[in-house]
Amino acid sequence: MPRRSKPGHATKTSAPILPSRLEPSQILFVCLGNICRSPAAEGLFRALEPSVDCDSAGTASYHVGEPPYGAMRQALERRDVDVSDLRARQFSAADFSDFGLILAMDLDNLAAIEAQRPRGNQVPVHLFTDFAPQTGMDHVPDPYYTRDFDGCLDLLEQAAAGLKQALAPRHS
Ligand code: 4NP
Numbered sequence: 001m002p003r004r005s006k007p008g009h010a011t012k013t014s015a016p017i018l019p020s021r022l023e024p025s026q027i028l029f030v031c032l033g034n035i036c037r038s039p040a041a042e043g044l045f046r047a048l049e050p051s052v053d054c055d056s057a058g059t060a061s062y063h064v065g066e067p068p069y070g071a072m073r074q075a076l077e078r079r080d081v082d083v084s085d086l087r088a089r090q091f092s093a094a095d096f097s098d099f100g101l102i103l104a105m106d107l108d109n110l111a112a113i114e115a116q117r118p119r120g121n122q123v124p125v126h127l128f129t130d131f132a133p134q135t136g137m138d139h140v141p142d143p144y145y146t147r148d149f150d151g152c153l154d155l156l157e158q159a160a161a162g163l164k165q166a167l168a169p170r171h172s
Pocket residue numbers: 031032033034035036037038058062142143144
């Protein structure tokens with residue numbers, strides 16, 4: 001299946017190389033606004049794997065302090081996932097010290113994260129879709145623009161299941 005990229009969006013050409021064993025106890029999900037994709041990823045993964053500390057952040061500051069976007073909250077509620085306690089915050093270089101794994105929703109997020117990596121820091125940063133290779137997707141399309149909140153959650157659920165499996169040796 002062809003990898004589907006946003007028009008005008010940087011394309012990922014190589015196959016993802018994931019560490020064979022991931023053992024982070026703190027995972028950070030990152031998107032642009034921290035009101036749609038990353039809080040949804042956080043909520044879904046928190047429900048799936050409560051033993052891992054999860055958080056989410058946005059590379060931009062537009063929505064800092066706001067709860068997740070209403071339409072996304074409602075789509076999550078239909079799947080029995082409550083994210084009403086979450087509030088948007090901006091990603092910062094300090095997150096490289098506080099998390100053992102950072103997962104970006106698209107390549108723009110990934111580049112913005114890497115631009116803040118402190119010298120010598122080796123925390124792995126991956127695309128979340130790397131954990132759902134069966135989907136052929138190389139980013140999580142932003143439902144703030146596509147309005148496809150359920151399609152976004154379907155993809156996030158597959159990536160969350162793949163992430164849980166990658167952590168399985170320690171967390172099963
Ligand atoms: P998110 O979606 O990155 O998945 O939270 C967005 C939400 C808001 C904006 C951009 C993306 N915005 O430009 O306001």
